[in-house]
Amino acid sequence: MNCITQHIVRIANNCVxxxxxxxxxxxxxxxxxxxxxxxYTSLNIEYPKFYKMDKLCKIGFLAFEFLTNKIDFSQYAxxxxxxLLSNSSSSLNDDCAYQPxxxxxxxxxxxxxxxxxxxxGEICIRHKMYGExxxxxxxxxxxxxxxxxxxxxxxENSARAFVVGRVEIDANDNYFAELxxxxxx
Amino acid sequence: MTTNENVDNILxxxxxxxxxxxxxxxxxxxxxxxxxxxxxxxxVADIDGINGYSRxxxxxxxxxxxxxxxxQINVRSSRCxxxxxxxxxxxxxxxxxxxxSQQVYLWHTAKRVAQHFGMTTEPQIVSNACISGLVASIVxxxxxxxxxxxxxxxxxxxxxxxxxxSGFQSFKSVSANPCKPYDAARDGLSIGEGVATxxxxxxxxxCGANPIEIVSGATTNxxxxxxxxxxxxxxLYRAICRTMRGHESEQISxxxxxxxxTLYNDDMESKAIARAGMSHIPVVGVKGYIGHTLGAAGAxxxxxxxxxxxxxxxxxxxxxxxLGVAEPITISNQTRQTELHSMLKIxxxxxxxxxxxxxxxx
Numbered sequence: 045m046n047c048i049t050q051h052i053v054r055i056a057n058n059c060v061x062x063x064x065x066x067x068x069x070x071x072x073x074x075x076x077x078x079x080x081x082x083x084y085t086s087l088n089i090e091y092p093k094f095y096k097m098d099k100l101c102k103i104g105f106l107a108f109e110f111l112t113n114k115i116d117f118s119q120y121a122x123x124x125x126x127x128l129l130s131n132s133s134s135s136l137n138d139d140c141a142y143q144p145x146x147x148x149x150x151x152x153x154x155x156x157x158x159x160x161x162x163x164x165g166e167i168c169i170r171h172k173m174y175g176e177x178x179x180x181x182x183x184x185x186x187x188x189x190x191x192x193x194x195x196x197x198x199x200e201n202s203a204r205a206f207v208v209g210r211v212e213i214d215a216n217d218n219y220f221a222e223l224x225x226x227x228x229x
Numbered sequence: 230m231t232t233n234e235n236v237d238n239i240l241x242x243x244x245x246x247x248x249x250x251x252x253x254x255x256x257x258x259x260x261x262x263x264x265x266x267x268x269x270x271x272x273v274a275d276i277d278g279i280n281g282y283s284r285x286x287x288x289x290x291x292x293x294x295x296x297x298x299x300x301q302i303n304v305r306s307s308r309c310x311x312x313x314x315x316x317x318x319x320x321x322x323x324x325x326x327x328x329x330s331q332q333v334y335l336w337h338t339a340k341r342v343a344q345h346f347g348m349t350t351e352p353q354i355v356s357n358a359c360i361s362g363l364v365a366s367i368v369x370x371x372x373x374x375x376x377x378x379x380x381x382x383x384x385x386x387x388x389x390x391x392x393x394x395s396g397f398q399s400f401k402s403v404s405a406n407p408c409k410p411y412d413a414a415r416d417g418l419s420i421g422e423g424v425a426t427x428x429x430x431x432x433x434x435x436c437g438a439n440p441i442e443i444v445s446g447a448t449t450n451x452x453x454x455x456x457x458x459x460x461x462x463x464x465l466y467r468a469i470c471r472t473m474r475g476h477e478s479e480q481i482s483x484x485x486x487x488x489x490x491t492l493y494n495d496d497m498e499s500k501a502i503a504r505a506g507m508s509h510i511p512v513v514g515v516k517g518y519i520g521h522t523l524g525a526a527g528a529x530x531x532x533x534x535x536x537x538x539x540x541x542x543x544x545x546x547x548x549x550x551x552l553g554v555a556e557p558i559t560i561s562n563q564t565r566q567t568e569l570h571s572m573l574k575i576x577x578x579x580x581x582x583x584x585x586x587x588x589x590x591x
Binding site: 122123132133134136139140142143144146149150151152155156158159160161162164165166168169171172173174175176177178179180181182183186189192193195196197199200202215 | 316317318320323324326329333335337339340351352353354355357358364368371372374375391392395398399400445447448449450451452453454455456463467471578579580582
């Protein structure tokens with residue numbers, strides 16, 4: 045079985061591209077918060093939960109939103125698309141936000157995001173997806189491993205297509221997101 | 230404690246949860262299940278070169294050393310993969326957010342552990358909340374069946390930390406008393422820490438008497454809420470269905486369930502189990518013995534279930550007395566000798582994630 049990449053969304057350097065073409069870009073000097081907000085606005089969606097998300101969830105959510113805007117998912121049942129994501133820092137960005145609250149009043153609203161897989165949760169809630177999903181951590185981009193793993197899931201008919209990729213934001217708000225929409229043949 | 234020591238304690242219904250006050254972990258006295266540091270130091274001293282490693286790294290290496298000593302796999306082979314399962318790894322080393330040690334990164338921990346054993350493949354880490362340990366088995370099965378690897382070493386590990394305990398306490402989900410899974414009087418989870426190693430291989434012949442096969446497994450999402458489980462148990466129900474697809478006639482001996490003893494989790498599990506038509510199958514929850522060990526839970530609890538199968542002993546769900554969940558499921562409330570053949574393991578976690586896997590004894 046082979047993975048065929050149908051589309052790619054990449055968000056880096058305050059620019060969103062779809063299959064290599066720039067969809068949206070903002071001032072390079074904008075901080076992450078500002079950039080994320082301008083992405084959200086450009087999408088023209090009504091989803092107030094976005095504002096509660098931590099930064100990892102925001103970047104993952106946005107990347108997924110830009111991806112699905114351009115793809116027709118309706119041919120897939122609600123559990124036929126698998127989601128396999130990875131990064132190297134796990135939820136470190138939010139861990140650093142939570143840690144200082146411990147000595148004072150530990151914040152549940154921040155603590156809930158100290159797990160990297162929550163980004164998958166936010167995506168699934170938004171798009172009503174019930175299928176296979178796992179968050180991995182690896183030092184460098186493990187895309188080949190994720191695709192290998194995806195083929196094994198497809199072989200047992202547990203998914204027909206996948207969103208696979210890297211969603212990253214470090215303790216200094218340096219971020220990167222790249223999602224591939226794959227079909228398996 | 231080794232597998233045998235843990236199992237012996239559980240079969241004699243001895244709990245690892247003890248009321249403790251440790252200001253490093255929490256300002257409150259709480260029931261906790263802990264790894265004994267004196268015992269750990271002894272085991273660490275017997276292994277070359279890991280004295281300066283973090284406590285969590287030492288736990289992982291000690292566990293893997295023990296498991297590998299009983300195994301014939303070639304851990305250095307390019308056909309052998311390490312999967313580490315952990316939610317927060319070395320988070321206790323995150324003190325100054327302006328100066329973050331590389332040791333805090335999960336990949337760094339996995340790499341250090343893999344290098345200690347001379348492993349030659351890039352380790353992968355499953356960091357998927359409390360289902361991580363079970364997901365690791367599901368991933369291992371799929372990779373081996375597809376012939377990408379001959380063997381997968383899974384190490385599930387998490388340790389108690391102020392970071393994690395304060396977080397759970399902020400959710401008001403920690404009980405002041407030892408947890409009571411599925412019980413009418415349950416009021417929250419008990420925290421634990423632990424480590425477990427599973428070696429999964431394509432070759433049943435090297436598994437000793439009664440090899441246990443991971444026959445199927447699946448992960449799903451509730452698509453409902455990031456910290457609360459689905460009110461209908463939709464995600465877990467689908468995970469169970471997908472796991473049982475093709476094995477519908479399997480007479481499952483018991484379900485090793487998640488049973489955190491929070492109001493919502495245990496209710497949700499009962500709904501998923503009932504919807505799957507499994508209300509009559511005995512449910513075993515072990516968190517009354519070991520607490521919630523987070524990233525290690527799926528691995529530790531799978532091993533306890535495997536030992537149950539091998540010894541033909543049904544474990545009692547310690548802490549359970551009177552059923553208090555939404556659906557009238559069957560809870561194992563007695564340690565007893567009985568013929569056991571297969572186990573359905575289920576788990577759920579933050580982010581609406583769920584996993585299920587079917588294990589059959591040969």
